[in-house]
Amino acid sequence: MEDAELAVADVDGVFPEGFYATTNHPTDVRVRGAWARVEGIEMDVGIRITGDGAEACPMHRVRKGDAIVIGEAGVRVTVPELANAQGEAFRFMSSAASTERPKARLIATVADAMRAAHANGGKILFVGGPAIVHSGSAPVLERLVRDGWIDVLFAGNALAAHDIEASMFGTSLGIDLARGESIPHGHQHHLRAINRIRRAGSIAEAVHQGLVTRGVMHACITKPIPFVLAGSIRDDGPLPDVFTDAVQAADAMRELVLGVTVAIIVATTLHGVATGNMLPADVATFCVDSSADTVIKLVDRGTQQAVGIVTDCEYFLNELARVLS
């Protein structure tokens, strides 16, 4: 068996032509007659040879002089056998993301995967969209964080802003969460909430000042668990904790996916696909959305291990919390 062919990068942030583009499956590369496991594997990046092995390298991290793998020779990809607990959920959904299957059984499978992850020292990542707050389910997610079921949170400005809006005003997008009705001027509440956090300087500081006393972000700060809030062009404010630079946000997410063995993506296409792209293929990935299209899109983008659950985030979270407790 021959060694992988290498080429030297001649510009920062640019691969040599013909660079090998990765999958998210475990990958080995043959260098100087020996196989080295590629560290930090994720989809759609390159492979950089390091002093004693090889590592996945996003395009923007290439530095002039790096040795980059070219072509497919000397690269070996392992498509993993699915573990049993996980495999059951996979088979269940094998044909398609159907709205016509019993969901309670599938949600129990998510709970099983979470328990197995913690029993084996794996981390559980939760990726969520603002519909969690709009639907009144933030208290359930808050409880999951406080009870230790979630180790890392990825979200955008909107989930955090509306969660804090709910904490400060009892509304989300101006809808009173207790009565389900619009509040006069309520559509400005999230702007006022963001503005107060900007004045405090950070969510953590706002918590310490007593401006935020409950909610998902309060639980993240006080538990504490790490989180990444990734910015987007549609953000109001944004909150001071938001990474406004997309490349920095993605790099921060990359740090935190290390050690994750279960990922639960709820009601977000943007953050879900972004996360899916950086997860190794052996992470048990569950994608929950009220639209089958979101699940199909995630799988079409290469996260083929994703198990789709087409349902409300409200039902999913309530049922998951019920099963876990």
Added chain:
Amino acid sequence: MEDAELAVADVDGVFPEGFYATTNHPTDVRVRGAWARVEGIEMDVGIRITGDGAEACPMHRVRKGDAIVIGEAGVRVTVPELANAQGEAFRFMSSAASTERPKARLIATVADAMRAAHANGGKILFVGGPAIVHSGSAPVLERLVRDGWIDVLFAGNALAAHDIEASMFGTSLGIDLARGESIPHGHQHHLRAINRIRRAGSIAEAVHQGLVTRGVMHACITKPIPFVLAGSIRDDGPLPDVFTDAVQAADAMRELVLGVTVAIIVATTLHGVATGNMLPADVATFCVDSSADTVIKLVDRGTQQAVGIVTDCEYFLNELARVLS
């Protein structure tokens, strides 16, 4: 004020040209100088003058010699003020069928409307599709029937057949409802279930013989409450209780909507639109579907009083049962 203009039907099943086509709002017609309330109002039918008044008349029921209202003179339509309990739900959804509102509050409104209906002597109609069984929620619907919350059931061959399949085999469309997995040869179970009921002669007879011991249809037979199973061209079998003739089925449904003041339509476009067409506009109508399109379609077809709840039938039924008990 002038009397309504009348014309005499000259063919069975055919209106005179220029016939007045109804809305589903309360309607009066002026005959011989006095206003008569149109009995049995429903959408998209004509008005027939009777010995002592007037009645809504579907096209196929016209008989040669009937006096039919022509044009709009002498017809008065009353758009009702919404009652308070009902109005709240209406305002809640006023903008659109949104997936981003808290559902638990809205489901509580359905429960309130059901309690108010029974307090005032009104009947509650439930119209359901087979996803109720596929999603494993039939036991919840069964309980609602047994507990007296449902007075009339409309459905198709599929709901009844899969409910009986679940009762006989524990599966729905061949998926084991307890484990959420396909059973070998399970896709034939509903055919075998239908076949056994055909041998017995009717669902009631099958219940009496002990062939069916639980489920929604068992509850309907034993409670008892009346039901209409309306046939369609995609039906397997069908069950012997199914009205295979669509006009007879609709007429049977027309008999049973009298006295209904709350209608709950879950996971069915076909039966939902058909029912919506024959409900007076002052019936509080709730349409539950995982797709906003179904709700929009019902409203576009003229059932403008329908309140849409975009969610899983599984979540809706569980939450409704929880609130009611």
Added chain:
Amino acid sequence: MEDAELAVADVDGVFPEGFYATTNHPTDVRVRGAWARVEGIEMDVGIRITGDGAEACPMHRVRKGDAIVIGEAGVRVTVPELANAQGEAFRFMSSAASTERPKARLIATVADAMRAAHANGGKILFVGGPAIVHSGSAPVLERLVRDGWIDVLFAGNALAAHDIEASMFGTSLGIDLARGESIPHGHQHHLRAINRIRRAGSIAEAVHQGLVTRGVMHACITKPIPFVLAGSIRDDGPLPDVFTDAVQAADAMRELVLGVTVAIIVATTLHGVATGNMLPADVATFCVDSSADTVIKLVDRGTQQAVGIVTDCEYFLNELARVLS
């Protein structure tokens, strides 16, 4: 190899217990030591032994005394190799019903399949919903019929009624098709159209009287091509040509699918699933809908040869007509 086991039906319309339930693939059954091809194969029916062979038998057609195949011994199912032209379209969509693929290429494949069908003496079946008329595309479908591209039409009361409404009033559901705006009292137009056809006695008679001078149904009557209008409970009227009995409608459809080698299902779930259930698996089947859910539902129901095209019926028909001419 042993013969198939047989049992004698003891009741009209009821199979013996344990009856073999068919797939839609070519099927042979071994009787008296020889293999006989099952005639008229369709999904989810039984197999009846005839004087010189075997035939598919829907449940309601069983007669007391019929010999019905029991169990799986002596039954052989052939999953056909896909022909080349058809196979390309199949591979194209292999992963899922995606909204993100170029459609023009796929529509060209439909045209190729239609040309191949006619070159080989096969018939082309078109199954359509009323959105074809609402979207202003009825003239395109009319042209396809007149140009000889369609050999059989399946639809419901709504497609025919709104097509005739468009012919008589220039509207569909009361929307002026030229200007795209609502017409005062326009929502009654389809009722008036249906009423006139009922007076005439049939669509053919209305065409002969000059009441209908254009449109899809006019083309079907004058070309002529056979059609089945299958009734449902949501029908207004209905038109006198409509089979109000679902079992009779399905039997009429069964007559006309003989010889069909290409089926095109556009904008209808009900008629699409019903038709899919009675098509042999070697019929090239294309399902066009603006919702991926409809396609998924058709495939989930067993019509696994269906190629989904997630797009507007308006675009599909215009592009198909352009490619064919």
Added chain:
Amino acid sequence: MEDAELAVADVDGVFPEGFYATTNHPTDVRVRGAWARVEGIEMDVGIRITGDGAEACPMHRVRKGDAIVIGEAGVRVTVPELANAQGEAFRFMSSAASTERPKARLIATVADAMRAAHANGGKILFVGGPAIVHSGSAPVLERLVRDGWIDVLFAGNALAAHDIEASMFGTSLGIDLARGESIPHGHQHHLRAINRIRRAGSIAEAVHQGLVTRGVMHACITKPIPFVLAGSIRDDGPLPDVFTDAVQAADAMRELVLGVTVAIIVATTLHGVATGNMLPADVATFCVDSSADTVIKLVDRGTQQAVGIVTDCEYFLNELARVLS
């Protein structure tokens, strides 16, 4: 009438408590006894008093010492009468984003609005998602740019990257656009395309070097028209022209929306909602998507002037180009 109340900002990037939050309608504020029009109005920002008037001020642009409007006194909002051409399209869709209306007529209305914009010196903004390229419609958009119909383009990394992929390799997401089939290793093409542009340093430089010879971005560079490519966390690469910082991207978009009187949003929720938020309410806004949910979301977020067209981008662009030429 009293003057507006003002408060002085005490921290950079933070409004005083009680700040007035804007709508996207024309707004005047009373200062020193005279009404001043708020310049650059957009939704969900504040109002800053300037030397000779007032201007809309996004939260992150506040500077310590700025005079910010507090409360609602002294603020006047004008909800504009809709102009005639625009009004027709608005009435057309008044009830809901329906999939059951003729689209060709509505697309003609978009063309009319575009012609009227250019006749009156207004600019036309196009906001597009990558499905335009995936569906094979990039050549149509390219032609609209070359023919002068589009004055500003907003998109993300994906539209530009797949457009350049199509220019270099003839594929989009690895699907051959001419044959509609996957190409071996084709899913890496967009990475290779991005990498080459990064080596060149910018899209403009790649065009000048002859690396990109056709496509939407080539047309933007050579026509030329200004564009903003806004980054997101799911981007591969990204292209060197992409604003990776969301706040900078939004500010660049704010510069270019000045003078825009028609906005056409096609197949993108993220960029569509972001753009909608910064458009004044008198900009004729058309939102084209295959999902009604996207349109509903845009309107729910406050862009109430948006006219929804639920259809394929492929059909929309082809029909629009046909009508315009």
